[in-house]
Amino acid sequence: MRRLLTILLVFGIIIGLTAMPAVAADKGVVKIRKGEPVHIAYWFVISGANTSLGMDTVRGCEIAIDDFGGKLKGHPVKLSGQDEMCNPEGGQAASSKIASDPSILAAIGSNCSSAATPGAPILWGAGIPTVSPSNTSPTLTAADRGEEFNGYLRTAHNDTIQGAVGAQFAFNKLKIKRAATVHDGSVYAEQLANVFAKTFKELGGTITAQEAVNAGDTDMRPVLTSISTGKPELLYLPIFIAEGGFITRQSKEVAGMEKVKLMGADGIFSPDFYKAAGEAAVGMYHTSPDFTAFGSGYKKFLTAHKDRYGMAPEAPFHAHSYDATMLILNAIDKVAVQHDDGSLTVDRMKLRDQLYATKDFKGLTGTLNCNENGDCADPRIAVYETNIDNVKKGLMPTTPFWKPY
Amino acid sequence: MFQRWKDSITPTDIVMWMIGGSMLLMIVWGSVATLVEGKYTGRHWVDFVIFGLAQGSIYALIATGYTMVYGVLRMINFAHGEVFMSGPFTAYYAAAAMYRTDFLDNHPFMALMVIFLVAMSVSTTIAFFLEKVAYRPLRGAPRLIPLITAIGASFFLQYLFRGLYGSGVQAYPVIKVLEGQWMIFGIRILKFQVVVILAAILLMVGLYSFIMLTRVGKAIRAVSEDKEASALMGINVDGMISTTFVIGGMAAGAAGVLYALMFKQVHFFMGFIPGIKAFTAAVLGGIGNIPGAMLGGIFLGLIESVGPSLFLDGLGIPAPYQLKDAIAFTMLVLVLIFRPTGIMGERLAVKKA
The missing domain is CATH 3.40.50.2300 (Response regulator)
Incomplete structure (x- = not known):
């Protein structure tokens, strides 16, 4: 009897707790x-x-x-x-x-x-x-x-836009027909990879693999070997800095992946990514907000940034x-x-x-x-290309390589 | 005999065997399906195995530290992953300095020696003081207490190094002579993988012979078997325990440098996941048993590398590499169902029972 009462009481509390937020509009x-x-x-x-x-x-x-x-x-x-x-x-x-x-x-x-x-x-x-x-x-x-x-x-910006820009760039500008994606299980990366894959397929391309790794993984060679069996021309990796660095570096070491183009997103558009990936990042593409389309106040912001912190911004x-x-x-x-x-x-x-x-x-x-x-953004997404100077000096490219508009 | 065996079976055993059996069935089914599908050629499999061996030998080196400490103290030293991190993280600064002065490119062998020396001495020092400060005062306390202390020590060391060197990721300089690949028997192997595998084998052989062939090694084995009796025989028990930590620290420091050579990144949290994996490897091999830990490490590395493609691809599971850790731990469960003491833990179980 006592146990039954306890159970009822617990249920009562649970129901009470779940019902509460609905009442509290104020x-x-x-x-x-x-x-x-x-x-x-x-x-x-x-x-x-x-x-x-x-x-x-x-x-x-x-x-x-x-x-x-x-x-x-x-x-x-x-x-x-x-x-x-x-x-x-x-x-x-x-x-x-x-x-x-x-x-x-x-x-x-x-x-x-x-x-x-x-x-x-x-x-x-x-x-x-x-x-x-x-x-x-x-x-x-x-x-x-x-x-x-x-x-x-x-x-x-919403990634329904960013992922689509990436796919359009790969298909229309780079003329790539076969692409693979890899994400790290995070909401950001998984959904972005899915938007990219969906748009790329709609444009008429083939997605050879949609792979995933875990945040914290270091050895990407096996998964890259698995991706290489599909013979993609481009690998889309909209993930974060540590794992992105590992994939970028190790893709140059895996047979069949040396020539595959790499494209990342705004999550790895940072000098820290260049540190993590080293010279393997040269020639890589990133989708990120278009800094040249920013409002007139942006110049003043950059000056204030330089004055206050003695450095240029290090992420998008x-x-x-x-x-x-x-x-x-x-x-x-x-x-x-x-x-x-x-x-x-x-x-x-x-x-x-x-x-x-x-x-x-x-x-x-x-x-x-x-x-x-x-959603409040006025999203203008562009594609940037990394050259050797960017990696050596640890500076992100500032002028877009390609814009969809 | 058969009757005795039959009586000792409990319903739990039967359920566990059923779980184990169905896992095995899945694995066999997946493997056959993958092989029939023919997506991967022989070359791919060889690549998978080499990647796994390189990763596994690093696990193996760390795992020996876990297993030796368990041997003498019957506790899991959860701060061992941080001992592993401290060496290469400190050696990074030596490496970066040598890189700036071109010493690294001109005398790569000497530079590597310096990196190893710095890393191993830092890891060894940390391991030594870890035992002195955190574990020795708790000798004789219930087993749970040093375990919790180990977790505390692990956090302490992580954030100590974060405070010392910052929270960012540092990129290890590339050593040019180790870039590129060799063809060995027609198999393409990356140079640093050869170095990692060879160095790990060398270190493990050295460590094992030290334990088996020297007087100190014999004393350590005696302590791990019976502390009181060893003390009565005139063995300095505390000294032997310190020595064990020192050896484990050296192995961890060396493993750390090999890890840094392979992945070229260090940061204050880098010891956590390899530490957990190496602990798994030590349990897999039979904790307390040194060759077992080595075998467990290599086995785990191989499973992580080959497993997702071999077992899951054929079952049509998307993105199998995300399940790499799940496979590794499933293997642990499987091994423990059929051999509760680990792959090589039998002798230990009988002795310590």
Whole structure:
């Protein structure tokens, strides 16, 4: 009898917990007292092989806050950060830490789609909207993504576009008829590889293999040998830096793969990838945002970047991160209510609605318009080619090799 | 005899055998289907085997460290993967300096010696102090305590090196003489793979003869058999345990350099996965048994390389290489179902029972 009661009680709690979020449409109000900062947080990958991706976006946020004036309605803007580690576990931990801080109004992140998948719902559960500068996985802004993603937006392009550009370039420009893809099991890589394969087949090409490795694998020679049996002319590897480096290097060592062209995506468009891949990266193609199509403010941004950090950007998403931060600061500025005692109140639900209502926002990456699923980007994707100078000096190419438009 | 055997069988055994049997059936079915399909030629298979041997010999070298420490202390030294990482990560700075001054290209043999020396001495030092600081004070404590300490030590070392050298990936300089390939008996082998396999064999033979033929080796074996009795015979037990860690550290440091030669990348987290794999290899071979660990390592490397193509391709499973680790661990389960003590663990089981 006692056991039965316990079971019933547990069930009751579970049902109660699952039913709760449906009731709580109101996300509460944040009160910022006089002298207290307006607190926003980033969750980026700031350790491990993909650190360059995260630090690049952190710098974008910092410059944006500087350009905004560092103050919002008389309150200083405070930026704190968490490490999402570019994996689901890290995304869950980072978002939980942000969600547990009631002073945080909005978040910028994550970098990796696999971290956003568990992380964004946790943040929205706490009423914190998040704008990602570099998540590109299509499911995050798909029409059927679910209510728990209602607080999620992004300034990065959607991979339905990036994958298609890659396939068009390979088929139309390089005249390649046989291609293979490899992904690392992450949401980003798997969906991008699938979009590429689908578009490439629609164009009339043949996909010889759709292989996969694990994040953390080092010995890619067996899988490359397996891919070589299909005799592809191009290998599409939309993965991350460590595994991308291994595949690029080792593809030159596997019989039948030496001459196969390689194409990566924005995840490995970084000097750190050149470090990992060495001279094997020469002649490789990358799809990435078209920097030459960026707005007029981009030049000024690059100067500010050089002045502040003494270096050029080292990944493709600094400008997207700048735009995401600007989007958030402007939205907070619009919805924050000033009181006579010098305090501010921000209604979380109104902040979210304000972000979604963004129209004709002039950002660095173009004119941003947020749709009802959170896609805000003005996506212009181009293809870049790596030459020996890029690898030796550790600098990404800045002028596109090919554009679809 | 048969009656006794029959009585000792429990329902669990039968279920386990059924699971094992169906796994075996899948493997055989998949292999036959792949071979019939004929997607891979003989050349491909030879390539797979060579890749597997190179990877496996690195696992084997790390696994000896696990197995020797288990032998003397009956504990799994989970920080061994970090001992493996510390050597090549430190030696990277020596290698990069030699690369900048062209010493690496002009005197590649000398440079390699220096890299090995630096890596092995760092790994050895770390292993030595690891035992002194983290494990010796816990001698005689329940077995779970040193195990948890080992995990703590592993985190400590990872983040210590992250603090020292940063969290980014460092690219090992390319050693020009080891680039390219040799034709051996009509088989194309990459030069550094030959070096990795030969160096690993050399090190393993050296290590095994040290354990089997020298006085110190004999003392280590005595300690692993019975600590109290060895102490009564005048063996310095603590000294022998330290020696074991030192030897394991040396093997790990050397394995680290071979790993860096093969993959040309080092970072603070690089020891985690090879460490787990080498631990698996040690269990596979029968933990506590040195030739077993070596065999287990090579077997695991081969399975990871050949397995996905051979077992899964024929079954029509897409992207089989993603399941590389699943196959490796399935093999572990299979071996443990039919031989619970590992491939070469029989003698040990009888002795220690």
